[in-house]
Amino acid sequence: MNYPNKVIKTGETNSQVVKAIQQRLIALGIGALQGTGTYGPKTVAAVKQFQALHRDKFGNPLIVDGEVGAITWEALFDVPAEPHTDAPNALLAKAIAVAETQIGVMEEPPGSNRGTQVNAYLASTNTPPGNYWCAAFVYWCFKKAAADLGIPNPVYKTAGCLDHWNHTQGQKITTAKAINNPSLIVPGSIFIKNHGGGFGHTGIVTAVSGGFIETIEGNSNPNGSSNGIGVFRLKFRKINSIEKGFIIYG
Structure with missing residues (x-):
């Protein structure tokens, strides 16, 4: 069953x-x-x-x-959940494809929140080098995806995770709803974590597998911590670990 x-x-x-x-x-x-x-x-x-x-x-x-x-x-x-990897629209599919090209980008030097490409992510949201950049990475990926498709970028322009959640015009799915029904989350969704004190973390969902999501995240680490040193693909995040929820565009 x-x-x-x-x-x-x-x-x-x-x-x-x-x-x-x-x-x-x-x-x-x-x-x-x-x-x-x-x-x-x-x-x-x-x-x-x-x-x-x-x-x-x-x-x-x-x-x-x-x-x-x-x-x-x-x-x-004892039946592994089949990963759901098909994005529901062209923008989300393209954003994932763009994010995949960035895997392996690292800060220069590590721990500085700076670097040629990191600075470009931040600049896309008019944010100076040296700031946290996970949300800027998400925005940059969607900006490039929308430009490649010749459509407006619907993602709210910000380098702040919680600012994105609070001002987005995209579809919001709370964590409570996603835990109850993981099928509500689709590849290309943007997850928003809340660490308290106005801080958070974000990234792009690339697959949904039962109660787990696979993601591509900037300003992260191989263990999934925030304010990390590069862009990584992670496969072990639990849906119930995403304190705020998910945003879907398109």
């Missing part, structure tokens, strides 16, 4: 989906379940037990909450 694009938890009315979860847990010898199709306290306890004993596909412990979201579903049924 494929993930039903919603978090399965207490009160779930789709008994067929609940029974599938219960039968899988019974087959694994977890929980004192009878497969009634009712997501009650015993099912919550069994799911928590499974989560405490298992890890996601990247080896990270599962969140023990008694709910079956996309990541727990993938681990429970």
Whole structure:
């Protein structure tokens, strides 16, 4: 059974989906379940037990909450989610293609928020060298993509992640909605993280795989930290780690 694009938890009315979860847990010898199709306290306890004993596909412990979201579903049924890599429109596809050409760009020197290409990203948003540049990288990629397609760039012009979220005219998808239904996120979406204090991080989604996204990010590191040294492709971000949400243009 494929993930039903919603978090399965207490009160779930789709008994067929609940029974599938219960039968899988019974087959694994977890929980004192009878497969009634009712997501009650015993099912919550069994799911928590499974989560405490298992890890996601990247080896990270599962969140023990008694709910079956996309990541727990993938681990429970041991069926890897098929990556969704098709952008829904020409602009998003082109923006991904442009971003891919920038993978490997590094600050000069590392840690300076400067460099020939980094300065170009910042300049595209009228921001001087030496500033954080992840949002400027996103804007630059979309600006070049739109120019190549001969269309206006719809992305809000800013080097600020949260400024982008607050002023965009694109479609916003909150993290809560994306966790419940990962299919709402499409390749070419822009993710917005919120680190507090007015700071954040952003990048371009290149693929969606269950509860995970693959991304290309500027001002990042191989481990995905913000204010990093270059442009990297990352494959391990969880949808539930994106504090603000996602923006879709086009």
